[in-house]
Amino acid sequence: MSMFRNPFSPSRLNRSGCACGQHASLEEHNRFAAEAVDTPAASSDDQISQIVQSAVMRALFPHDESRRLFLKTVGASTALAAISQFFPLATASDVFAQGGPLEKKDLKVGFIPITCATPIIMAHPMGFYEKQGLNVEVVKTAGWAVIRDKTINKEYDAAHMLSPMPLALTVGAGSNPIPYTMPAVENINGQAITLAVKHKDKRDPKSWKGFKFAVPFDYSMHNYLLRYYLAEHGIDPDADVQIRSVPPPEMVANLRADNIDGFLAPDPVNQRAVYDGVGFIHILSKEIWDGHPCCAFAASREFVTTMPNTYKALLKSIIEATAFAQKHENRKQIAEAIAPANYLNQPVTVVEQVLTGTFADGLGAIRKVPDRIAFDPFPWESFAVWILTQMKRWGQIKGDVDYASIARQVFLATETSAVMKEAGLTPPASSTKGFSVMGKPFDPSKPAEYVASFAIRRG
Template sequence: MVLIANNDKQKKWDKLYAQQGELSQLDILCLTCGGYHLTQDHWKFMAEEMPKDPLEMIDDLIKMRVYKQDSLALAQTISAADLRTELFFKTIGRTNPERERLARELAGLAGGLDQAFSAAFGHRSAEFFSDAKRINGTSRRRFLRNVAIGAALVTLASCGQNADTPPPTADAPDDVPPPSDLEKTNLKIGFIPITCATPIIMSEPLGFYKKYGFDASVIKMPSWAAVRDSAIAGELDAYHMLAPMPIAMTLGLGSATFGVKLASIENINGQAITVSNLHKGKVNGPADFKGFTIGVPFPYSMHNLLLRYYLATGGLDPDLDVKIEAVPPPDSVAKLAVGDIDAMLMPDPFNQRAVFEDAGFIHLLTKDLWPGHPCCAFAASDEWIDANPNTFRALNKAIIDGAGYASDPANRREIATAISERAFLNQPEEVVAAVLTGEFDDGLGNTQNIPDRIDFDPYPWQSFAHWISGQMVRWNFLPSDQASTKEEYDEIGKDIFLTDLARELSKEVGQTPPEDEFRTETLKFDTFDPADPDAYVQQQIEEYGV
C-alpha cells in the first residue's frame, strides 16, 4: 500500500504505535485530531488502490476508523459553500499548524475543497453523474477518492466536538409572551428540503417557534412516502405535506386510513416543469412530451395533478402516452442529468438547481398554469390535535406568522441565507435566492424577473380542496361515488381543510385573511367554479377525452 505522507511523520506515528502496542486499539491517542482511534488510519484513505465498489470502500474506511458513520452522514450534507473560506482551515487547525497543514494537503490532493466536497456530495454532483454514463477507471477512482477525502475532512473538523450542534438561532421576531397553556413544547416537525417548506424551516433559525413558546426541531425527511409513514407511526408531531396528502390519507388512498388536517397552506406557486437539455429546442407545448418519462415528487401531489392537467390539454393521456414516475425531490436533478427521466414537474429549488448544474431548462412555471395555486401545507393528525389542542393552535399560528413574514419580498434574501444551510435545504444560496426573489436564469439564455415565482399565503381556500378532489376523481385516484355531488365535495373540504381556524389565527397575528371560503379559480386553459366541481371534471373529460 502506498501512503501519501512524508517519511518523518510516518516514522513518528510508527514509533508511537509500537510504544502503545499493549493498549487497546481504541485507546490510542491520535496525533492529528486528538481523538482515540488508530493513528495511522488518517492516511490510509489516500492509498493509490481502493475498492472498486463505493459501498465496499465506505465499509473499509469505517472499519479502519478513518471516520465514523455519523461523520459520513455529516459529510453527505455539507455543501461547498460552507467550506470555501479560510475560516474552515482555521477551525480545523485550532491554532495547531500541523492540523491546518494536514487539512490543506488533503484538500490539495483532491484538487481543492470544491473538488473534495462538491464533486463528491454537492454542487457538481450532476456533473459526476453525467460522467458516470461513460465511466472509466480514472474518473471512478477520482470520485471515490474525493468521497473519502471529503468524509475525512469532516472527521478532522468535528473530532472532539458535537457535529450535530445546531447553528445559533436568531431572536424571536417580536418580544411577546408565549402561550402558557401548551400541552407540549418540545416538538419534532418533519419537512422535505424544498423551498415550499420555507415557513416551517425558517421558523427555527429565525425564531418563530421560540416566539410561540416552542423548542421545536425541524426533521429533514428523505421522501413524501417517509413523511406519510412517519406520520402514521406517530414519530413526528406535525408535518410539511403536499396539499393533496391530507385528503388522500384521510380517505385511505395509497395508505391505511389515517385522519390528517390541513391546518394552513405553506406556499403558493413555486414549482416548474423542467426538461433535460437533451430535448432543448424540441419541446414547445404539452404534445411534445409524448413518450417522455416525467418525474413528480409523489402520486398525491399538486405536481402530479398539474402535470396531468397540462398534458391532457395537448391530447396526451398521462397514463398511456407518458410515464409518470415518483422521484424524491433530492434525487431529481441527478436522474435528469443521467437521462433516467426526460423532464420533471418538481418543487424548487430543484428546477433552478437543474439550470445551475446545466442539466435542464425551465419549460414552464406552474404559476403560469394556475396563478396562486396551492402546493404544500402544514398538517397534523387528528389524534395529535385532539391530544394537544393548545399546542396545535399555537404551532399553526407560528407557521401562519412565518408565512406572512416570508410573503414580504423584502425578507426573501434573509430567508434564503437562513434556509440554505446544510441542516435545512443544503443548497447554494444563490440557487435558493433565485427562487425566492424570482430573479433567475431559465436555462435557455434568458434572465427572468418574476417576483411571484413562489409566494406564501397561508389561507386554505375551500376551492383548493374542491379542485384537488375533482382531479383525483378525474384520474381515478378517488372513486367517483365518494365525490360526485357538491355536498360530498363540501364534506371532504370542510373536514380536512381548516379554513375557519386559519382565518381566525391569521387575524390574531395581524394579517387580513379573506372572509370568503370559496373563490373562482382561473387556470391557463379553463376556469374552475367550486360551486359545481363535478360539472368541471366532466367538461374536461369531454373536451380532452381523458
C-alpha cells in the same frame, strides 16, 4: 376539530369527534353550537364570545329542545343578560381567548428540503417557534412516503406535506383512512416543468410522446398540474408518457443520468437543474394556474383535538413565519437562513433566485417573476375541492365524492382565519372562490360537472 370551535376538554370527545356526545358528527355539533344562543355563526371578531356563550347555555340546558324552547320564550338577549348576572361571560371569554398551557413543548416536525417548506424551516433558525414557547426539531426527511408514514406512526407530531396528502389520507386514497387536517398552505406557486437540455428544440408538448417524467408523489399538485398540462395539449398522461414518483432531492441526478426527460418539481429543484447546466425551465407552474397551492402544514385530527394549545402555538409560529416570508424585502435573509446543509443544502444563490424571482431560465435569459413563489397560508376550501376533482379524474378515488364536506373537514379555514388575524394578516371573508386553470374556469359548487367536462380522464 380544534380549540377554536370546541369549548369542551379533549377528553370529552366521543368517537365521532362531537364534544357534547349528543350529535352524530362534528358538523351537526357545530350547527347546534351556533344555534345555542339563537344567533348565526359568529364573525371572527365575536367568535370567542359566542363559543363561551354556547358552552354556558349548553351547561344550563343540556338538551337541545329545552334550550330552544327557553330561548324562544324569553329571547336570546334577555337570556344572556340574565345569565351574565351570575356568570361572568366577559371574563370567561378573556380567559378562553388566552388559551391554556402547552400540552407538549418538545415537538418533531418533518420536512422535505425544498423552498415550499420555507415557513416551517425558517421558523426554526429565525426563532418563530421559540417565540411561542415551543422547542421544535425540524427533521429533514427523504421523501413524501416517509413523511406520511412517520406522521401516521407519531414519530412526527406534524409535518410539511403536499397539499393533497391530508385529503388523500382522510379519504383513504393510497392508505387506510385517517382523519387529517391542513390548517395552513405553506406556499403558492413555486413549481415548474423542467426539461433536459437536449430537449431545447422540443418546446411543443405535442412532441413529448414517449417522454419519462418525474413528480414528487402520486398525491401531489405536481402530478395533477403535469397531467392537466399534458392533457390540455392532447397528451394522455397514462398512455403517451411515463410519470414516476421521485423524491425531489434525487430529481436533478436522474435528469443528469438521462433516466428521465423532465419533471414537474418544487423549487429549488428546477433552479438547481439550471445551475448545474443539465436542464432548462420550460414553464413555471404559475403560468398554468396562477396562485395554486403547493405544500402545506398538516397534522392528524388526533393531534389537533388532544393538544389544542400546542397546536395553536405551532400554527401561529408557522403563520407568523409565512407573513414574514411574504415580504420580498425579507427573502434574501430567509435564503441565507434556510440554504445550509441541515435545511435545503443548496447554494445560497440558487435559493435566492427562487425566492426573489430573478433567475436564469437555462435558455440564456434572465427572468424577473416576483411571485414565482409566494406565501399565503389561507386554506381555501375550493382548493381542496379542485384537488379532489383531480383525484376523481385520474381514478385515485372511486364512487361518489362529497367534495364540500371533505374540504371543510380537512382544510381548516375558520381556525386559520383567527390565527391569521392574530399574526396581523387579513383573511378573506369567504372560504371558497372560483379560479381558472389554463384558462378553464373552475366553479367549486359544480365539481362533478367539472370532472365530466374533460375529454381525457379515468374517473
